[in-house]
Amino acid sequence: MRLSRATKEISVGAFVSIGLILFAVGVMAISKEQRLFSRKSKYWTRFDNTSGLAEGSPVRLVGVQIGTVTEIEFPEDIRETKIKVAFSVDRAYATRIREGTQALLKSLTYLSQDKYIELTPGDPDRPALPPSGFIEPGVSVWEETLQQSQGIADDVKEITASLRDLLIAINRGGGIMQEMIHNPEFGRQGVANLEGSLASLRRTLEVVEKGKGLAGAILTDEAFARKQIDNIDVALTHVRSVMQKLDSEQGLVAQLGDPNGPGSQAMNDLRTTAASLRKTAEGIQQGRGLIGRLMNDGSYADSLLKKIDGAAGHADSILRKVDGGKGTIGGLVNDPEVYEGLKDVVAGVQKSRVGKGLVRHYGKKGAKEREGDEGAGQEREGEKQGEAAQGGEHGAEPETTPRP
Numbered sequence: 001m002r003l004s005r006a007t008k009e010i011s012v013g014a015f016v017s018i019g020l021i022l023f024a025v026g027v028m029a030i031s032k033e034q035r036l037f038s039r040k041s042k043y044w045t046r047f048d049n050t051s052g053l054a055e056g057s058p059v060r061l062v063g064v065q066i067g068t069v070t071e072i073e074f075p076e077d078i079r080e081t082k083i084k085v086a087f088s089v090d091r092a093y094a095t096r097i098r099e100g101t102q103a104l105l106k107s108l109t110y111l112s113q114d115k116y117i118e119l120t121p122g123d124p125d126r127p128a129l130p131p132s133g134f135i136e137p138g139v140s141v142w143e144e145t146l147q148q149s150q151g152i153a154d155d156v157k158e159i160t161a162s163l164r165d166l167l168i169a170i171n172r173g174g175g176i177m178q179e180m181i182h183n184p185e186f187g188r189q190g191v192a193n194l195e196g197s198l199a200s201l202r203r204t205l206e207v208v209e210k211g212k213g214l215a216g217a218i219l220t221d222e223a224f225a226r227k228q229i230d231n232i233d234v235a236l237t238h239v240r241s242v243m244q245k246l247d248s249e250q251g252l253v254a255q256l257g258d259p260n261g262p263g264s265q266a267m268n269d270l271r272t273t274a275a276s277l278r279k280t281a282e283g284i285q286q287g288r289g290l291i292g293r294l295m296n297d298g299s300y301a302d303s304l305l306k307k308i309d310g311a312a313g314h315a316d317s318i319l320r321k322v323d324g325g326k327g328t329i330g331g332l333v334n335d336p337e338v339y340e341g342l343k344d345v346v347a348g349v350q351k352s353r354v355g356k357g358l359v360r361h362y363g364k365k366g367a368k369e370r371e372g373d374e375g376a377g378q379e380r381e382g383e384k385q386g387e388a389a390q391g392g393e394h395g396a397e398p399e400t401t402p403r404p
Contacts (some may be wrong), residue, residue, distance in 0.1 A: 001174060022231065041066070041094040041131040045103040045117075046075075046082035052115035059087045059117045066093040069117065082137075097129045098122025102138030 038236065047053075050072055059067035067089035075084050101122035106112045119139065122129070129135065183220035207213060211220035218225040283289055287296035292302045321327055325334035 039091040039093045040089050041097075041098065042070070042086060043133055043135050044071075044084060044086040044130070045135045045137050046084055047103075047105055047137055048082055050083045050115075051107070052087060052107065052113045053085065053117070054114075057114070057116050058108075059089060059119065061093060061096060061119045062121060063118075064093075066090050066119075087118070094131070095128050095176040096121060097128055097135070098124065099126040101129060101135055103135045104138050161256070 053069060055069050055071065057069040058065045059069060069085060069087045071084070071086035073084050073086075075082065085103075099122055102120045104118040104120065105115055106118045108116055119135070131215050176232060208216040208219060211217055220226060228307065284292040284295055287293055294304065322330045322333055326329060349359060
């Protein structure tokens, strides 16, 4: 009986001892993992969404666990939407948390919903972040990828909607795309034209690559291109100088704006000239003057052109005769013997007294006959005017004398 009782006590003691040992091992393991007996430094941050994060979730620095999440709570200000998350970090690693450190929310595994906080190392040249300090939240690569994917999905959605509208418009008919789809001949012709354009473009580029033409010379000859650029720069400088002179107080713009300056006088002269031109144009349109009559009277213009054509024909005939040696002028122009003979006769008459006397005598006689003819003509004109006057008086009497 006593032995049996002692055995039970030993068994119970052994079981309790094993339990205590296991408990101690568990506590030591947990304390090693969670660093329960090490001194802590607390920090906090904010996240838009803390789904998958809980109190006790790991806090890691470059993959090494250095602490755990201690609190997850809403902010006191109801207008603040971000969730406040506090966590403790082993003080041995607190010196690695610097200003510029960011807190990222990451998943423990890709298939797990559990999250942890990943801290990025700060700038070692900046001071350490003090305990109870705020760590700026960052965006993890995974979250950034998800955001970009969401943006890409939105873009794809918009492109799909635009493409759907385009296809609907094409199916309804109208436009070049519908013609190309429903008219194979038009499509083939368009493709052929496109191939021709591409071939022309290829030939042009080949010519340019060989340095031919202005574009080729500019692209292949650096000195030539630099020279052209310098020329353009010089031209722009001259244009800039001219514009500055125009805008200056002594420039054309200022002179035009001065009512007493030469620019105003030039504008007045220009207005006068324009008015004269307008008046001349109006006269031409109304048929006044030779130009106006020629432009507005077709029959007169045709008649004048016929007369000019006839006169030109007569002049051409006369010149042909003169050139052919016909007539006195033709003989004088083409036959030097006639000219020399006349020259000899004139020289002989000038040296002969008898010749001079005859020339003087017949000259005076001709003058008297001309004067007599002019006097007789005047007498005849006077007689005609007198007869006309008398006829007018006799013709007026029957109108004033009453009939019996």
